[in-house]
Amino acid sequence: MPGSNYGSIFKITTFGESHGEALGVVIDGVPAGFELSLDLIQAEMDRRKPGQSDATTPRKEGDKIKCLSGYFQGKTTGTPLTLVLFNENTKSKDYGDIVDKFRPGHGDWTYFSKYNGHRDWRGGGRSSGRETAARTAAGAVAKQLLSSMNIDIHAYTKAAGGIKCETYDRDEIEKNPMRAPDPIAADKMMVKLKELIKDHNSMGGVVECRINNLPAGLGEPVFNKLDAELAKAIMSLGTVKGFEIGSGFACAELTGKEQNDERDKNGFLTNNAGGIIAGISTGQEVVFRAAIKPTPSISQKQKTIDKELNETDIVTIGRHDPCICPRIVPVIEAMAAIVIMDLILLQKEMSL
């Protein structure tokens, strides 16, 4: 059962349900004496929170982070750092059909199966995307630590609704509601999105993430390899159906001669490896992509069953993100930061 921990040295434990009292994270293993900015953590929370544009749900969540432990006089103490988001206005909602019926594409059925019929169905409980708020907070700590080592992580929408970015301008990413590095593609995505909103439908996409200035040597063979840990961390997001690194699935059609990254004294000539070989960082840019499924919460009638296994149908009430890409961008950065931070600390103990 116990799957709410990640990491071995930079070790996070998350908790909380969508409409419960609070969500949060305990981070054990934060180095002592680090000048941590709570404002920078809040800034990441704000990047993830709903209601930022047409591309995201208009629901309002305050998402104000509070630090309960491990922080004193503006610095970390080396003891567990606890960050909590208290939920507001979670009382007396009309949850409608969700109590007794299983929404297609949602974790309602699987949570019901796993936990012997017991689950907090309010807002999806722990299977809600809101669970990623706690990950974002933990990732914001990791990002600050990595930033102090000059390691940079950024993600963006590479494709959505069948529209692919053709250009890459990092400065554009945070300027458009899709968080796409190609402003023209971003506009097209928004047009598509508005059509789908009208149709009570949603769309998927691809998010790409790049990690720069990573030293060679990170990753723990043979199971806790850098790519394996990134894959686990990213695939642990409910919305992700695929993960690839470097040339990824395209490598299936390449020859060895094409895939191999040759090298001269100035470095590697190509980066089909995506910065990782044999599960260990090469010192190149790490590049990976995640397949983001279309939001399952759509206000169209769909066939399903109820708790008594009778046939029925359901219309998901309320407005949800018609495309999850822009809001999952900071979460993917957060997960990558958590993975990298843990492997950096693990690598430190390797020599006497």
Added chain:
Amino acid sequence: MPGSNYGSIFKITTFGESHGEALGVVIDGVPAGFELSLDLIQAEMDRRKPGQSDATTPRKEGDKIKCLSGYFQGKTTGTPLTLVLFNENTKSKDYGDIVDKFRPGHGDWTYFSKYNGHRDWRGGGRSSGRETAARTAAGAVAKQLLSSMNIDIHAYTKAAGGIKCETYDRDEIEKNPMRAPDPIAADKMMVKLKELIKDHNSMGGVVECRINNLPAGLGEPVFNKLDAELAKAIMSLGTVKGFEIGSGFACAELTGKEQNDERDKNGFLTNNAGGIIAGISTGQEVVFRAAIKPTPSISQKQKTIDKELNETDIVTIGRHDPCICPRIVPVIEAMAAIVIMDLILLQKEMSL
């Protein structure tokens, strides 16, 4: 550093280098009193071993498994089960360039970086694909345990060298050297393969794996989800550059209406989820795919550097698998079996 363990209840620890004394695995957590067949383990070792056909390297490895502990009177004892492969004829080889130069596409450079310049370069040491022999042995134990619960796992080459299987006949898989379920595609793959062998080149592919009769409820949110664990286990194979489940990367171009699996009293109407929602098994068939990179060991001259970081070039000596797909098939089954076995045991403790 310590990345040679996988699993929390069915817990494996592998060891060994390609040309060292032995490779092996210790499995802690095997239920006591199980009638384990060492012959069935050997059969899986034989499926993985080299020299089976033109599609695989003609190197001969005996790969005879030996059980050192945890087994008494034909049954498991519940104490650590140790399986070992002793390497034969590993003495006095000419290793040539590999000692001082880093082969493109191989872990030579990353191991060198990680372990402060110390590594066993003989045959690639621990970064060799031969490391997967130990995983195969552990997986063969898991497969027998799962088989006693009627859970079935099988993998096959879905595509290779740009040729995709168009049909699926399970009985064909083990009949052709590519382990493809479409005999016509298999023939085309072999034609392509022979061209590449002549050209001292290699080709990649896609391996698909199906798991049947899995109960609903397996997987441990929010980090140790079934898909996250499968992704980690599969991506921990050096040859894999991508992982996807169900609709996978194709979901990026679908709408929510298309992706969602509706349901009636007879079950789900589609399986875009690939048998996993919110990280927990739905009770449907689990289907995932892995992108297999072309073998990096090619006998063509490639640019690289040596230990003193001088520019040089290298030709990898010896014959290697021109396409790793057929031999990685049993390894992917093994990793899937290990993941599932661990999650089944974890699920057992959930109710009082």
Added chain:
Amino acid sequence: MPGSNYGSIFKITTFGESHGEALGVVIDGVPAGFELSLDLIQAEMDRRKPGQSDATTPRKEGDKIKCLSGYFQGKTTGTPLTLVLFNENTKSKDYGDIVDKFRPGHGDWTYFSKYNGHRDWRGGGRSSGRETAARTAAGAVAKQLLSSMNIDIHAYTKAAGGIKCETYDRDEIEKNPMRAPDPIAADKMMVKLKELIKDHNSMGGVVECRINNLPAGLGEPVFNKLDAELAKAIMSLGTVKGFEIGSGFACAELTGKEQNDERDKNGFLTNNAGGIIAGISTGQEVVFRAAIKPTPSISQKQKTIDKELNETDIVTIGRHDPCICPRIVPVIEAMAAIVIMDLILLQKEMSL
């Protein structure tokens, strides 16, 4: 660094400093659907809290437990259960000497050494005995789960200030401020205690714990044995300097004939093993003892050094427990309950 987790299936993570915002615990692995009483948890918090009698510090701590997650409609959901104690009135205290000087017998120096000079010195920060409040909350959950299986755990003061209990009456334990099963010894202990209070001194003791109705077969050889886990859990309390089971240190003077527990069809004839052989429960009563050191916080002048390593002396301000035995009794029960609960869940997965 990361030592704030305990357990593998019933897995607890504690956080919090003595005078920080809050202390708490996240429990991952609580079985779903258990009717958990928050009142019973509060009752255990009240047994541990200060100000109960002359034997404990007169400081007032509200110690009201709040549940943040994993609990819905009076039942556990199987997701992480979070229990928090918010600290009250922790602002603007005069901390005096504690900021710059290291108190003898306290963790001030070792925390300073470990965390590179960074620590939250308010009330001892994380090294405070108040940290055990979070353990007590987690233990209260474990105790309720064990109680539903009829497993009973109780501890008591066996000796204190050189006075040993001569009789054992379980009903007496909670009736006297020393939590001793011998009311006459308890009276003598209180007399001794009052003398020491006058003298600004403190006294140590021995706490004994008994676990009944434990099935045979619990404990995970060869490292995570039942006695090894109990020893770790109990020795992880800052106040404990020794741990023994069954005949304990007395076995050093016994012969094999005397120590061995013979057996007939009605059961074991003696219990020198303390209910554990080869690290696994025998089915007998488990009996262990912990050596409790005298409270280090005494209002007498003692030699020490300051942060600049200059010689100085210090008088600990404020009133503290003159004997920690009575308040550590519920904490020892809590730790035993957490250990047992984890091993019971681990044992469940042993057979197919």
Added chain:
Amino acid sequence: MPGSNYGSIFKITTFGESHGEALGVVIDGVPAGFELSLDLIQAEMDRRKPGQSDATTPRKEGDKIKCLSGYFQGKTTGTPLTLVLFNENTKSKDYGDIVDKFRPGHGDWTYFSKYNGHRDWRGGGRSSGRETAARTAAGAVAKQLLSSMNIDIHAYTKAAGGIKCETYDRDEIEKNPMRAPDPIAADKMMVKLKELIKDHNSMGGVVECRINNLPAGLGEPVFNKLDAELAKAIMSLGTVKGFEIGSGFACAELTGKEQNDERDKNGFLTNNAGGIIAGISTGQEVVFRAAIKPTPSISQKQKTIDKELNETDIVTIGRHDPCICPRIVPVIEAMAAIVIMDLILLQKEMSL
């Protein structure tokens, strides 16, 4: 079930039964490039092996260590280091009563209970003291690593058969069969021992261990404290019934004024803490003691039951150690070394 791992960075996994094919250990996390001496490992194996004197069993075990992986050109590679002892002449023994009856004081009954009636009863299987050979090998690696950092660990028999050492001369320890630092006490112990041998009986004792040159700051609050980890590691030896540190159980009769270690600029004035406060090393000598139970294998008739739970009696055949103290000395050093090595590596990652 899976309890055969210890450590988080210097991570050991042991396997093997007393009369099976082999016993061994896989150590994951050995720093790369360390010049490891296999001879020094063998020397520790020889200190532990039986047949050294009257004080130990005259059984002959070759106990020749063999290294299977992680070692190349005289140095460690950073990959798993595997050390194995192959058992010799383990075939066709007469095991007599042990097959069907449970020996008092042995793990026969508890293993039978835990593993659903399945166990390797040959020589006690995994519950045999021979299991500690694998620990000794792992500890011998840790000791060499610690030695390179000038950290010194040594243990000795402090008391046995009711006779206590009155003097301490380190040079005497390895000169007498009891491994006692007081040669006169050692002689008396041997006299007592010979009497007990004649009487087919055995005796217990106390082993003390000292660790020198340990830096301040080791140990991971609040659960993986230095004393808690030592307690777990030592109590995981089947022969140990108690563990204490510094003043230990004697602290129960001390006052705070007596127990507290004051300090001036030259260091601590006393060491009642045993070198550990709040679970973290102080920089002083670490001193702990273990209560060693008398060997349960005695050739006297004892009451027990058989597998069908019928009353019977049993005489343990063969000669065993009449006092386990001298042979457990190197094992206790080994466990201490393993604990320290892991905590040193964990401490390394604490600052950025």
